[in-house]
Amino acid sequence: MNDIILQAVHIDKSFREQPGIPILSDINVDIQKGEYVSLMGRSGCGKSTLLYILSTMDTDYKGELYIDNELMTGQKSNHLAEVRNEKIGFVFQFHYLLNEFTVLKNVMLPALKMARLPLLDIETKAMEWLNMLGIHQLAPKYPNQLSGGEKQRVAIARALINSPCIILADEPTGNLDKKNSDLIFDIFQQLSDNFGQTLLIVTHDPGFANRTKRIIQMEDGRIV
Numbered sequence: 341m342n343d344i345i346l347q348a349v350h351i352d353k354s355f356r357e358q359p360g361i362p363i364l365s366d367i368n369v370d371i372q373k374g375e376y377v378s379l380m381g382r383s384g385c386g387k388s389t390l391l392y393i394l395s396t397m398d399t400d401y402k403g404e405l406y407i408d409n410e411l412m413t414g415q416k417s418n419h420l421a422e423v424r425n426e427k428i429g430f431v432f433q434f435h436y437l438l439n440e441f442t443v444l445k446n447v448m449l450p451a452l453k454m455a456r457l458p459l460l461d462i463e464t465k466a467m468e469w470l471n472m473l474g475i476h477q478l479a480p481k482y483p484n485q486l487s488g489g490e491k492q493r494v495a496i497a498r499a500l501i502n503s504p505c506i507i508l509a510d511e512p513t514g515n516l517d518k519k520n521s522d523l524i525f526d527i528f529q530q531l532s533d534n535f536g537q538t539l540l541i542v543t544h545d546p547g548f549a550n551r552t553k554r555i556i557q558m559e560d561g562r563i564v
């Protein structure tokens with residue numbers, strides 16, 4: 341056992357529609373527990389494709405992926421779904437909140453799916469994260485009543501509810517103005533500094549990447 345939370349070993353990927361055209365070539369990545377890492381590179385270099393594989397959602401690749409020292413490659417889809425729900429927190433450019441549920445219920449959902457804690461404890465935990473992110477007053481509202489920045493903070497609370505080993509974020513501020521982007525970056529910084537949260541963030545923003553502790557730079561499907 342070691343402190344590596346996420347490990348990609350010799351990952352290659354090409355899309356079935358374009359066999360023989362490599363999108364990712366010999367990708368090797370180690371993310372240690374508590375690391376705060378950004379993944380940068382020009383548009384089309386393969387960042388989202390890689391993140392999708394690291395998140396276990398894309399299983400069509402060559403090489404090996406380990407999450408929390410467990411080999412994910414070749415595992416059945418229902419086991420991968422369990423690992424994702426328990427160990428990975430996702431934050432995307434678009435928040436994917438469910439409009440028919442309140443903010444509180446949206447944040448609680450991943451924990452309700454796991455069904456490991458009593459309802460009241462899940463609610464308390466959800467409120468704690470909403471509080472920490474400065475949006476506890478939004479708990480009874482519905483996503484379509486919120487601003488873009490507020491929705492993204494709710495999405496971060498939802499990503500945190502199961503105390504994931506790692507947060508994976510794909511352009512989490514891509515849809516936000518500067519003020520809200522700064523706020524989201526401050527939150528990631530706090531999660532890293534105060535909670536030791538492991539984070540891997542795909543970003544175009546060099547200013548943000550420079551605030552992370554390590555930058556992984558990609559070019560044409562390779563890490564450079």
Ligand SMILES: Nc1ncnc2c1ncn2[C@@H]1O[C@H](COP(=O)(O)OP(=O)(O)OP(=O)(O)O)[C@@H](O)[C@H]1O
Pocket residue numbers: 355357358363381382383384385386387388389390
């Ligand atoms: N389903 C697909 N079939 C074929 N090619 C694809 C598919 N999805 C993505 N690609 C190609 O794979 C390459 C990498 O795409 P990807 O979305 O990973 O890049 P990216 O670095 O995340 O770009 P951006 O910063 O613009 O989001 C691109 O050339 C893209 O056109």
